[in-house]
Amino acid sequence: MAQYVGIDIGTTATKAVVFSGKGQVLFQVTRDYEMYHPQPSWSIQKPAELLDAVLDCIRSATQNRNIAFIAFSSAMHSLLLVDEAGTPLTDCILWADNRAAEQAEQLQASPEGWSIYQKTGIPIHSFSPLTKLLWFKAQEPCLFQRAHKFISAKEYIWHQLTGAYQIDSSMASGTGLMHLQTLQWDADILDFLGIQPAQLSSIVSPYHCTRGLDGQHTFIIGAGDGPLASLGTGAMQPGKMALTIGTSGAVRLPVTQPTIDPQMRTQCYHLAGDQYLSLGAVNNGAVVLQWLKESVLRSDVSYETLFEQAATVAAGSDGLLFMPYLLGERAPIWDAGAKGSIIGLTINHQQAHFVRAALEGIVLGLRHIAEVLVPDATALQQIELKVSGGFAKSELWLQVVADVFQMRVALSQTVEGSAWGAVLIGFKSLGIEYTELPQDEQIFLPNPDHAQVYAAAFTRFKQVYPLLNGLAR
Numbered sequence: 393m394a395q396y397v398g399i400d401i402g403t404t405a406t407k408a409v410v411f412s413g414k415g416q417v418l419f420q421v422t423r424d425y426e427m428y429h430p431q432p433s434w435s436i437q438k439p440a441e442l443l444d445a446v447l448d449c450i451r452s453a454t455q456n457r458n459i460a461f462i463a464f465s466s467a468m469h470s471l472l473l474v475d476e477a478g479t480p481l482t483d484c485i486l487w488a489d490n491r492a493a494e495q496a497e498q499l500q501a502s503p504e505g506w507s508i509y510q511k512t513g514i515p516i517h518s519f520s521p522l523t524k525l526l527w528f529k530a531q532e533p534c535l536f537q538r539a540h541k542f543i544s545a546k547e548y549i550w551h552q553l554t555g556a557y558q559i560d561s562s563m564a565s566g567t568g569l570m571h572l573q574t575l576q577w578d579a580d581i582l583d584f585l586g587i588q589p590a591q592l593s594s595i596v597s598p599y600h601c602t603r604g605l606d607g608q609h610t611f612i613i614g615a616g617d618g619p620l621a622s623l624g625t626g627a628m629q630p631g632k633m634a635l636t637i638g639t640s641g642a643v644r645l646p647v648t649q650p651t652i653d654p655q656m657r658t659q660c661y662h663l664a665g666d667q668y669l670s671l672g673a674v675n676n677g678a679v680v681l682q683w684l685k686e687s688v689l690r691s692d693v694s695y696e697t698l699f700e701q702a703a704t705v706a707a708g709s710d711g712l713l714f715m716p717y718l719l720g721e722r723a724p725i726w727d728a729g730a731k732g733s734i735i736g737l738t739i740n741h742q743q744a745h746f747v748r749a750a751l752e753g754i755v756l757g758l759r760h761i762a763e764v765l766v767p768d769a770t771a772l773q774q775i776e777l778k779v780s781g782g783f784a785k786s787e788l789w790l791q792v793v794a795d796v797f798q799m800r801v802a803l804s805q806t807v808e809g810s811a812w813g814a815v816l817i818g819f820k821s822l823g824i825e826y827t828e829l830p831q832d833e834q835i836f837l838p839n840p841d842h843a844q845v846y847a848a849a850f851t852r853f854k855q856v857y858p859l860l861n862g863l864a865r
Contacts, residue, residue, distance in 0.1 A: 394460040396818060397453045398811030400617060401446060401466040401546055403427055403437075403486060403639040408449035409811040410457065413826065420808070421452040427486065427639075433728075435488035435719070439472060439480045439548055446549050454609065461601070461822060463612035463814035465620045466546035468566035468661075471521040473528070473539040474548070481535055484545045485524055487640065488675050488719045492518040492527035493728035499523065500726075504584060506656070511578055513652055513660030514568040518720070518728040519675070522568030525585050539591065547593050553604050553611060559593040560600065562615030565662040570595065572650035572660060572668075598664045599821035612818040618642050618671065619663040620813030625804050627778035628667060633765070635758060635793065635801075636809070637783035641677035643761040644669045657724040657764050664817070672723025672761030676716040676732075677754060678782060683718055684750050689743060695786075702748035703788045707795060708845040709745050711736040714753030715856055721757070724764045725857055735856060751789055752846075755796045756853040762797060777801045780809035787836075794836040796846045801836040 395418060400407045404427050410419040423445035428436050450462065469487035472480050485491075499505040500516040514520050521544070528536045543551070544567075547559050564570040564577075569585075569592070571578040577589055598615040614620065618636065621627075622644050627634035634644040644661075651660050651670040661669045685691055685698065717730035734749070766772040777799045783789045784803050794801040819826045 393458065395457050396460055396815045397450070397462040398808070398814040399446065399449060399453075399462060399464050400808065400811045400814070401442070401464065401549060402617070403467050403488070406442070406445045406449050407808060407811060408453035409808050410453050410459075411812065411815050413824075415812065417808075419453060419457075421449055423448050427488070428483075431491075433490040433493065433720075435486045435490075436483040437470070437486060437545065439484050439545070442484060442545055443549060443552055450609070459609065460824070461610040461612050461818045463818035464546065464550070464614040465617045465810040465814040466544070466549075466563065466614075468544075468563060468616040468618065469519050469521060470545040471524045472543060472545065472548060473535060474541050474543060475538065476540040478551055480548070481539060484548070487519045488679075489524070490518045490720050490728040492523040493720075495526040495530060496520075496523040496728065499526065500656075508568065508581060508584075509656050510652055511571050511581070512565075512568050513572050513650055514566065515656045515659060515722075515726050516568075517722060517726050519722055520566075520568040522581070522585070525587070529586065541593070542587065542591055543593055550611075550613065554602050555605050556602065557593040558596045558600065558613060560598040560613045560615050561595055561662050562598050562619050562664070564595050565660070566616055572662065575662065598817050601821050610822075612814070612821050614814040614817050615663060616661060617810040618644060618673065619661050619667075619669055620817070621780045621809040622646065622669060622778075622813070623663065623816055624809030624811070624813030625778040625780045628663070631775055633762065633775045633777050635777050635779050636781040637677045637754065637758070637789075638781045639677055639679045640673060640675055641754065641758055641781075642671055642673040643758050643765065644671040645765045653764065657726065658761075659723070670765060672764060674754075674757050674761070675719040675722055676757065680716045680718055680732075680750050680754055681747070684746060689746070698747045699751075699786050699788050701744035702751060705744050705748040707792075707839075707842040708849055709749040709752060710741065711738070712741050712745050712749040713849060713852055713856065714746075714749040715853070715860075716750065716753040716757055717857075723761050727861070730857065730861070733856065733860060735852070751792055752796065752849065753853070755789075755792050756850055759796050759850060760854060773798055775799060779803050790834075790836045791839070794838045795842040796850065798838045798843055798846075800838075803834040803836070
């Protein structure tokens with residue numbers, strides 16, 4: 393019986409999930425790697441470590457199995473420069489890297505910045521490959537001139553596997569270089585950057601299929617991890633909204649045409665055909681808890697134990713408010729220089745309070761995005777929130793989401809939504825029939841006793857950044 397592999401190339405790990413034709417998870421393997429910070433505001437991966445992890449995942453997932461295809465999901469907004477041989481000239485610069493903050497601020501304040509956002513749906517911010525290219529042009533002009541190609545981590549892996557420089561339209565929609573209407577590289581933006589179309593990969597459909605260089609595997613290029621998480625969790629339908637928390641986090645609303653925000657607070661991605669997503673992504677997801685555990689608490693206990701401690705604390709963390717902007721922030725404030733803070737600290741607060749406040753702070757930041765996407769609170773509460781990502785293994789965290797958002801939260805059996813979304817793309821690519829079966833979902837309903845507490849916390853949360861902005865620089 394044929395089996396299908398979804399590869400999810402993430403910021404700190406790559407996962408390979410083997411599915412049956414009915415969507416059952418048959419096998420899963422994860423390979424971790426480091427996100428390095430060699431200088432303040434820098435966040436990078438080592439291309440060799442990333443490639444080794446992906447190849448190891450493929451070997452493990454395909455060994456002694458009848459694999460019909462391997463489809464790819466990937467974290468978005470990375471950039472590396474390669475020479476004519478395909479050898480990296482740089483590390484892989486990640487979405488969390490803020491080295492281009494100065495270039496982003498200058499462009500954002502210019503007429504060109506607004507024009508670029510209107511075309512691409514990608515706000516002018518240091519997370520985007522566009523601003524990173526401006527940084528290289530200004531700070532590393534020799535490297536910029538030497539580069540044969542400017543590509544993402546996924547394109548690097550794809551080239552190693554297939555020999556082709558190709559990028560799917562979903563990943564391309566996150567670069568700040570692709571016109572959302574034409575789904576092609578925008579000539580004016582490339583002229584502005586001083587690069588040629590040949591220095592970028594060819595844009596192909598997410599359904600693009602090819603045989604690997606090894607002659608053994610059929611590869612489907614797939615899409616970005618965010619759009620695929622929406623697809624894989626059933627959140628591409630009207631009346632649904634997706635929330636994902638991994639290292640970072642995002643809230644995504646399905647739309648049928650490119651959408652931009654008059655205040656440049658949201659992004660817009662393409663998935664396939666007339667499927668788009670209006671969304672906001674944050675830099676500060678589970679990475680906040682990793683920082684708290686390893687750098688502040690210096691604790692060897694498991695995250696599960698920390699969550700058990702946090703569950704003993706009342707909703708609202710007894711007034712402790714955690715602003716999670718440790719890596720600057722994207723939506724909705726778009727400030728690479730934003731700083732984290734802890735408000736309301738008293739002598740009575742203990743370790744469990746800090747953990748719960750961190751969980752709540754991450755969710756409050758995502759709730760802020762949902763308010764931008766759907767300003768009408770009553771309308772927002774009528775939408776079902778489909779969740780995925782590593783955080784979905786914590787019932788406490790899921791209940792906090794339901795309580796903060798005051799929405800019905802649905803957790804599908806397929807927690808690894810991005811990998812399953814990639815496989816769904818593969819099914820359509822190869823014309824494989826798949827009838828979606830009803831899935832058992834775990835439902836979390838908002839606790840009405842917590843509504844007022846979190847409404848007050850959300851009001852405070854939105855007030856803190858404008859008040860402290862500038863003081864914490």
